[in-house]
Amino acid sequence: MPYVHDTLEALRKSSPAQTEFYQAAEEVLECLRPLFERSPHYLDHNIIERIVEPERQIMFRICWTDDAGKVQVNKGYRIQFNSALGPYKGGLRFHPSVTSGTIKFLGFEQIFKNALTGLPIGGGKGGSDFDPKGRSDGEIMRFCQAFMSELYRHIGPTTDVPAGDIGVGAREIGFLYGQYKRLTGRYEGVLTGKSLNWGGSIGRKEATGYGAVYFAENMLAARGETLAGKTCLVSGAGNVAIYTIEKLVELGAIPVSCSDSRGTLHDPRGIDLALLRELKEVQRTSLEAYLAQHPEAHYIPAGDYPADGHAVWRLEGEVAFPCATQNELTEADAETLLGNGVTCISEGANMPSTAAAVERFLAAKIAYGPGKAANAGGVATSQLEMAQNSSMEQWPLEKVDAKLKAIMANIHRQCAETAAEFDDPTNLVLGANIAGFRKVADAMIEQGVC
Ligand code: NDP
Numbered sequence: 238m239p240y241v242h243d244t245l246e247a248l249r250k251s252s253p254a255q256t257e258f259y260q261a262a263e264e265v266l267e268c269l270r271p272l273f274e275r276s277p278h279y280l281d282h283n284i285i286e287r288i289v290e291p292e293r294q295i296m297f298r299i300c301w302t303d304d305a306g307k308v309q310v311n312k313g314y315r316i317q318f319n320s321a322l323g324p325y326k327g328g329l330r331f332h333p334s335v336t337s338g339t340i341k342f343l344g345f346e347q348i349f350k351n352a353l354t355g356l357p358i359g360g361g362k363g364g365s366d367f368d369p370k371g372r373s374d375g376e377i378m379r380f381c382q383a384f385m386s387e388l389y390r391h392i393g394p395t396t397d398v399p400a401g402d403i404g405v406g407a408r409e410i411g412f413l414y415g416q417y418k419r420l421t422g423r424y425e426g427v428l429t430g431k432s433l434n435w436g437g438s439i440g441r442k443e444a445t446g447y448g449a450v451y452f453a454e455n456m457l458a459a460r461g462e463t464l465a466g467k468t469c470l471v472s473g474a475g476n477v478a479i480y481t482i483e484k485l486v487e488l489g490a491i492p493v494s495c496s497d498s499r500g501t502l503h504d505p506r507g508i509d510l511a512l513l514r515e516l517k518e519v520q521r522t523s524l525e526a527y528l529a530q531h532p533e534a535h536y537i538p539a540g541d542y543p544a545d546g547h548a549v550w551r552l553e554g555e556v557a558f559p560c561a562t563q564n565e566l567t568e569a570d571a572e573t574l575l576g577n578g579v580t581c582i583s584e585g586a587n588m589p590s591t592a593a594a595v596e597r598f599l600a601a602k603i604a605y606g607p608g609k610a611a612n613a614g615g616v617a618t619s620q621l622e623m624a625q626n627s628s629m630e631q632w633p634l635e636k637v638d639a640k641l642k643a644i645m646a647n648i649h650r651q652c653a654e655t656a657a658e659f660d661d662p663t664n665l666v667l668g669a670n671i672a673g674f675r676k677v678a679d680a681m682i683e684q685g686v687c
Contacts, residue, residue: 240273241266244285255338257563260592261345262289268670271659284678291344293317295391296337299365301383303376313384315363316344317397321680324395325361326351326616328402328430331409333368340364342563343402346587347616349673350609353648354617361397363388369404381412389417394426394627400619401430403562406476407442426626429619433631438622440637441615446480446585447638448614448645449558449606450488453583455649456604456665457556462581465489470554470579471508472496472547473561474517474524477585477612481558482508494549496561499523501548504534546570553577560585568593575601584608595666602663610648610669617644 245263252258266285273280299311314337317325327347330339340362348360367380392399401410410430417427431437440447454464467490471478474495482492491507497517502508502524512530516522525536537548550557550570557579559566563586566574571594574582581604584590588608590598598605618641625632649665656668 240280240285241270244289247286248289252338252341255336255341257342257588258338258345260564261342261588264592264595264666265345265349265670265674268667269674271667272671272674278682279678282678282682284681287681288319288348288674288677289345291316291318291341292320294337294341295388297387299367299380299383299387301376301379304373309380311365311367311380313363313365313387314340315388315391315397315399316340316361317391318344318360318362319348319677319681320359321677321684322352323357323359324393325397326358326400326619327360327362328364328400328615329405329409329413330362330364330402331367331369331404332364333366335364335366339563343587346609348677349670350613351616352673352676353610353651353669354613354620354644355647356617356620356644358616358620361399362402363399364402364405367404369409374408377409378412381409382416385413385416386420388413389420392417392427394623398426398619398623399428400616401476403475406430407432407437426623429622431622436622436626438618438625438637439632439634440641441618441622442476443480443483444618444637444641445477445612445615446482446560447484448617448641449477449481449560449583449585449611450484451614451642451645452606452611452649453556453558453581453604454488455646456583456606457581459649459653460604463488464556467491467556468493468554470494470549470552470557470574471585472501472549472559472565472589473586474502474513475560477615478558478560479510479514479517481560481585482510482513485558486510490556492558493554494552495524496547496549497524498539500525500536500538501552502527502534502536503552504531506533546573550574555579556581556583558583558585559589561589562586563588564591566590566594568597570594571597575603580604582606583611585612587612599664599666604663605665606649606652607666607669609673610652610665613648614641614645617641 344362546569652668
């Protein structure tokens with residue numbers, strides 16, 4: 238279909254050097270081919286060209302003072318991609334690798350993910366190339382205050398509600414919220430992932446990881462299997478990885494790995510969750526410190542990664558949960574995982590598998606849950622936080638978790654039913670992209686040209 242090809246070519250020309258965004262856009266547009274053949278009215282409304290173009294992109298300078306009194310300068314971004322289904326919703330990422338292309342790919346993915354939740358939220362994303370590593374609490378606070386001093390004029394509880402992502406957790410959300418309140422004089426649900434003491438939702442910090450595990454449970458149940466007793470490989474050691482591991486342990490699975498940018502930890506008897514949390518959430522230190530209490534575990538420094546793959550994906554396991562970052566699982570890793578007998582992959586991170594790795598998983602017809610479906614539990618629970626804020630309530634964990642479970646089951650059902658409708662029943666990538674797109678595109682058509 239020339240339309241898909243032409244749109245991708247036009248994107249490469251009009252938005253140069255945004256490779257991650259092209260990767261995300263190409264996957265979605267390729268999946269939509271069979272839909273356009275059956276429903277050409279989407280082309281008549283020019284939905285593809287409209288949906289790949291963000292409604293608004295904000296770029297700004299952030300100046301702040303470090304502990305030595307030196308003025309530092311960073312770049313800040315907020316992309317308000319699509320508001321057909323509701324206020325823009327999506328996290329903020331603070332990491333030195335962040336560029337406008339990173340934020341654009343994340344914002345684009347967020348549109349379809351948010352649509353799959355069935356909740357009234359549009360797609361957005363933001364962040365900065367600021368590196369929080371090694372910075373004092375005072376420096377983090379001053380940076381967050383400077384970031385919000387520009388961002389506050391573009392967001393609001395019914396317009397755009399940011400949350401956390403890599404490098405942005407409860408501490409950063411607290412500093413960002415404090416500055417928003419100081420500048421506007423309003424105490425309102427403008428951010429999610431807030432502390433439970435002042436407007437946060439019980440279950441939000443656990444939601445992305447728990448949701449990725451619930452999604453795996455749904456995929457396995459469709460094949461007559463469960464997670465109990467299965468050895469699981471997890472990458473990452475941040476918010477998503479930790480709560481993936483926690484839920485796996487609760488369900489009787491055996492998570493044996495985690496990783497960070499410095500290396501991979503392998504504990505074949507199962508990761509000691511309390512120690513992992515202490516090292517990562519409290520001490521914010523290297524995974525290597527785990528060995529002091531568990532000398533029988535193995536630590537593989539990142540420098541020792543084989544050139545043709547990542548250490549974490551070379552370990553023996555049956556189910557894999559990539560929970561670190563984009564493109565952390567390559568074609569070589571996919572081959573290794575399949576060769577080792579992995580039959581289920583549930584992506585906690587956004588686009589962690591390269592396009593070639595995804596091709597391998599789909600060809601092997603294993604249970605493969607793409608990030609935009611499998612990790613949607615985080616944003617879904619953020620929307621539940623918004624609902625609690627607007628009604629001035631706080632729901633108990635049982636209520637939030639029951640809703641999360643139901644949302645994840647519903648996302649899996651939509652993906653599987655849509656994949657079957659398009660004659661490719663095991664292809665949840667196809668199912669997720671078509672199901673998400675249809676909701677957004679139908680809303681855009683109903684709302685007219687705007
Ligand atoms: P965190 O900052 O809490 O943790 C990220 C983890 O991944 C850290 O262990 C980090 O190691 C590791 N990591 C990051 N970049 C790299 C890299 N280039 N190479 C190796 N390891 C890396 O982030 P989250 O857990 O919140 O996010 C993880 C993923 O999940 C991201 O893709 C995010 O977009 C996605 N996601 C998060 C949601 C949420 O609710 N938080 C919701 C949906 C998706 P180190 O500390 O050494 O940098």
